[in-house]
Amino acid sequence: MDFLSNNIYYIGAFGLIFIGLFIILVKHxxxxxxxxxxxxxxxxxxxxxxxxxxxxxxxxIFSRPGLNAKNMVDPVPQALVLTAIVIGVAVLALALSLAxxxxxxxxxxxxxxxxxxxx
Amino acid sequence: xxxxxGIILLIIICWGIxxxxxxxxxxxxxxxxxxxxxxxxxEETGAANVVTSVVLNYRGFDTLGEVTVxxxxxxxxxxxxxxxxxxxxxxxxxxxxxxxxxxxFLFPLIxxxxxxxFIHGHLTPGGGFQGGAIIASAFILVYLGCRGRxxxxxxxxxxxxxxxxxxxxxxxxxxxxxxxxxxxNFLPKGELNTLxxxxxxxxxxxxxxxxxxxxxxxxxxxxxxxS
Amino acid sequence: xxELGLLSNGVNPVLLIVVPLALAFAVPLIGFISKKIIKYIPxxxxxFNLIIAILLIPKVLHQPIIVKIGxxxxxxxxxxxxxxxxxxxxxxxxxxxxxxxxxxxxxxxxGPKEKYHILYLLLLTGATGVVLTGDIFNLFVxxxxxxxxxxxLVAYFGNRAGIESSIKYLIQGSVGSSLLLIxxxxxxxxxxxxxMADIANQIQSASSPSIFVPMVLMITGLGVEAAIFPxxxxxxxxxxxxxxxxxxxxxxxxxxxxxYAVIRVLFTIFGASNFLMFFVFLGVLTLLIGEMSAFSQxxxxxxxxxxxxxxxxxxxxxxxLNTQYGVSAGLFQMISHTLxxxxxFLAAGYMIYRTASMDISSFEGIGKKMPYTSLAFTIGxxxxxxxxxxxxxxxxxxxxxxxLAKEGILFTVLVGLVLLGTVIEGAYFFRVVQVIYFxxxxxxxxxxxxxxxxxxxxxxxxxxxxxxxxxPNFIIKILNSAASELLNKxxxxxxxxx
Numbered sequence: 001m002d003f004l005s006n007n008i009y010y011i012g013a014f015g016l017i018f019i020g021l022f023i024i025l026v027k028h029x030x031x032x033x034x035x036x037x038x039x040x041x042x043x044x045x046x047x048x049x050x051x052x053x054x055x056x057x058x059x060x061i062f063s064r065p066g067l068n069a070k071n072m073v074d075p076v077p078q079a080l081v082l083t084a085i086v087i088g089v090a091v092l093a094l095a096l097s098l099a100x101x102x103x104x105x106x107x108x109x110x111x112x113x114x115x116x117x118x119x
Numbered sequence: 120x121x122x123x124x125g126i127i128l129l130i131i132i133c134w135g136i137x138x139x140x141x142x143x144x145x146x147x148x149x150x151x152x153x154x155x156x157x158x159x160x161x162e163e164t165g166a167a168n169v170v171t172s173v174v175l176n177y178r179g180f181d182t183l184g185e186v187t188v189x190x191x192x193x194x195x196x197x198x199x200x201x202x203x204x205x206x207x208x209x210x211x212x213x214x215x216x217x218x219x220x221x222x223x224f225l226f227p228l229i230x231x232x233x234x235x236x237f238i239h240g241h242l243t244p245g246g247g248f249q250g251g252a253i254i255a256s257a258f259i260l261v262y263l264g265c266r267g268r269x270x271x272x273x274x275x276x277x278x279x280x281x282x283x284x285x286x287x288x289x290x291x292x293x294x295x296x297x298x299x300x301x302x303x304n305f306l307p308k309g310e311l312n313t314l315x316x317x318x319x320x321x322x323x324x325x326x327x328x329x330x331x332x333x334x335x336x337x338x339x340x341x342x343x344x345x346s
Numbered sequence: 347x348x349e350l351g352l353l354s355n356g357v358n359p360v361l362l363i364v365v366p367l368a369l370a371f372a373v374p375l376i377g378f379i380s381k382k383i384i385k386y387i388p389x390x391x392x393x394f395n396l397i398i399a400i401l402l403i404p405k406v407l408h409q410p411i412i413v414k415i416g417x418x419x420x421x422x423x424x425x426x427x428x429x430x431x432x433x434x435x436x437x438x439x440x441x442x443x444x445x446x447x448x449x450x451x452x453x454x455x456x457g458p459k460e461k462y463h464i465l466y467l468l469l470l471t472g473a474t475g476v477v478l479t480g481d482i483f484n485l486f487v488x489x490x491x492x493x494x495x496x497x498x499l500v501a502y503f504g505n506r507a508g509i510e511s512s513i514k515y516l517i518q519g520s521v522g523s524s525l526l527l528i529x530x531x532x533x534x535x536x537x538x539x540x541x542m543a544d545i546a547n548q549i550q551s552a553s554s555p556s557i558f559v560p561m562v563l564m565i566t567g568l569g570v571e572a573a574i575f576p577x578x579x580x581x582x583x584x585x586x587x588x589x590x591x592x593x594x595x596x597x598x599x600x601x602x603x604x605x606y607a608v609i610r611v612l613f614t615i616f617g618a619s620n621f622l623m624f625f626v627f628l629g630v631l632t633l634l635i636g637e638m639s640a641f642s643q644x645x646x647x648x649x650x651x652x653x654x655x656x657x658x659x660x661x662x663x664x665x666x667l668n669t670q671y672g673v674s675a676g677l678f679q680m681i682s683h684t685l686x687x688x689x690x691f692l693a694a695g696y697m698i699y700r701t702a703s704m705d706i707s708s709f710e711g712i713g714k715k716m717p718y719t720s721l722a723f724t725i726g727x728x729x730x731x732x733x734x735x736x737x738x739x740x741x742x743x744x745x746x747x748x749x750l751a752k753e754g755i756l757f758t759v760l761v762g763l764v765l766l767g768t769v770i771e772g773a774y775f776f777r778v779v780q781v782i783y784f785x786x787x788x789x790x791x792x793x794x795x796x797x798x799x800x801x802x803x804x805x806x807x808x809x810x811x812x813x814x815x816x817x818p819n820f821i822i823k824i825l826n827s828a829a830s831e832l833l834n835k836x837x838x839x840x841x842x843x844x
């Protein structure tokens with residue numbers, strides 16, 4: 001039980017990462033694959049935040065005098081996650097626009113039926 | 120078959136990552152770079168929000184790249200959907216009076232809130248990206264509520280490019296005057312925890328706020344036209 | 347005080363990244379003034395980059411330049427590390443970018459042209475950023491710029507094949523970059539820094555699992571773009587369905603930059619010399635698979651794309667020999683591949699345009715219709731096969747020599763396999779050349795050459811191929827310096843951290 005409460009964020013983050021990877025590997029519907037990519041990215045972001053967390057920490061903002069700098073969480077992962085989220089949004093938007101185009105061409109989003117290109 | 124292979128692959132990755140995580144116990148105190156930013160960040164950049172000082176000053180080059188990625192997404196999305204556009208006038212059912220008035224009432228308030236978030240990015244949680252996302256949400260409301268209204272493509276494109284250009288130009292001015300470093304914080308730092316502080320940080324965040332807002336609104340506009 | 351800070355201590359290398367970026371942001375504004383001048387902006391931007399990069403070479407050979415962004419000391423701020431490798435690659439990127447943008451002046455006629463030029467500028471900006479940066483997360487950001495703009499450009503024509511291969515590329519690429527990000531997170535958690543030199547300083551050996559796992563994750567993530575064997579399913583589709591000018595850049599620059607990132611991570615950050623034997627085998631495997639698949643292709647662009655996989659295998663093989671000579675041979679092969687494959691894709695682009703078919707058999711008799719383009723194509727194929735007096739000969743020769751310098755029967759066998767790959771390469775390229783020149787085409791024999799903006803870049807590529815092929819010593823010194831930068835981790839750390 002102690003192990004669970006100590007590592008709950010890691011478990012959650014990697015749970016999301018595995019769910020995302022599993023969806024990408026197994027599903028055939030393009031929209032589901034895109035959802036999988038999105039879940040994977042969320043998991044990675046949660047993992048990065050968890051790396052910088054301190055037990056009972058506060059946000060690293062000196063909004064009023066007298067805040068204890070010792071309790072503040074690491075600001076770097078938060079900055080990294082901001083970047084990672086924006087990149088995730090960019091990939092998601094592009095993927096959805098390509099999915100729209102693909103649907104107009106083939107009339108389906110099933111990746112098994114879309115086989116113009118072959119090895 | 121594919122599922123079994125997938126699960127085996129994932130178990131291998133999982134096992135490897137658990138091994139690596141032994142060295143990173145959860146909830147340990149900050150690491151060396153983070154500690155430095157918290158201790159010195161206020162003096163060196165003048166921003167009360169340490170995350171903002173990291174995002175825009177210590178790691179400002181990353182943020183420039185990040186802005187570029189969003190720009191690429193907006194342009195790429197436009198390119199991917201460009202050849203599809205047929206300007207057919209679909210018959211749009213007008214929305215009800217209550218919905219329309221509600222949207223008109225809420226729209227400026229949401230814009231104001233977004234602007235507040237990005238102007239105060241160096242003092243409170245928030246910043247250009249968050250404020251921009253809020254502004255884009257105001258445009259979604261208009262699209263859904265007052266149907267048939269569209270943002271003008273020219274003005275959204277102009278805002279996008281100007282926002283990006285201001286970021287780069289401020290960086291280049293820093294290269295020219297501020298000790299010859301790209302993106303150096305050459306403006307006076309001001310007093311901590313006041314609106315006019317932190318040098319170039321609020322200016323860049325305002326530029327980013329406009330840029331992100333117009334970009335996300337443009338992306339939504341493009342996608343709405345297709346569906 | 348120096349009023350022109352840009353010119354103090356020579357030129358600041360950050361301009362190599364910032365100027366194309368600023369121009370890309372400015373393109374929509376310039377488009378309001380005149381739509382006609384947009385297509386000249388990439389030409390100008392990369393001409394500028396080429397001049398700056400060449401001006402910086404002598405200075406960098408003397409001593410690497412550390413550019414501190416924002417004026418913060420590394421590891422607290424982001425720094426650019428402009429060493430010989432960085433400047434070598436940015437010169438190559440600027441050169442290829444300049445020539446291909448001239449080619450695109452007339453080649454890109456359809457579609458949203460303005461967006462094409464913006465994405466093209468940003469693609470090469472991302473590539474320059476990857477090769478210059480000294481910060482691992484910054485590398486990730488620039489890598490994403492490179493990848494996302496290439497996803498968008500592969501889909502540029504918006505036809506079935508383009509969209510489908512772009513989606514394939516996007517899915518594999520974004521899984522790869524997520525893995526890369528997990529690796530970066532694991533490294534940050536252990537060392538509390540993102541600076542490459544600082545991480546390298548704290549890594550003693552790559553054998554313990556807490557270092558080995560992030561290494562594997564990062565190499566896998568970067569390897570998707572570098573197209574190392576099990577991760578290259580996207581490559582033939584993406585390279586064959588993109589516009590030809592973009593295929594030239596993807597094949598000549600994007601894969602090379604991916605490989606650079608793999609090499610930098612492997613050599614400088616992890617210093618993983620005991621895992622390199624694995625990459626030697628992987629390289630030979632990639633080489634053979636690529637060449638054999640290329641042999642059975644009927645579509646010219648797919649054939650060139652598979653040939654790129656083969657060349658990547660050869661480069662991986664040479665670099666992972668882990669000797670000074672081997673690494674410089676690998677870098678030489680990269681230059682040779684950029685020039686050769688760039689030329690081939692450009693020439694093939696107009697041959698496809700005139701015959702309206704990608705089938706090799708439809709090129710019958712094109713040697714008479716388009717003599718200059720065919721000549722350029724032939725020079726490219728001969729160079730890639732490794733015939734003298736073209737650049738492919740000294741580079742392949744160096745690789746063979748470096749491999750034979752290693753003791754043991756194993757390397758002799760591997761050299762045999764590499765030569766087998768070259769023989770297969772020769773077979774399929776000669777088949778194309780034979781179709782071009784010695785098969786009678788049916789129908790009219792009127793000459794219809796590629797336009798002059800297409801011929802100029804092809805001939806500059808061809809001249810460079812012949813010139814360096816005859817005088818390889820011209821760049822051997824730079825290559826040696828680059829190889830010692832990659833192999834000498836201590837110097838890298840010392841010059842960044844002081």
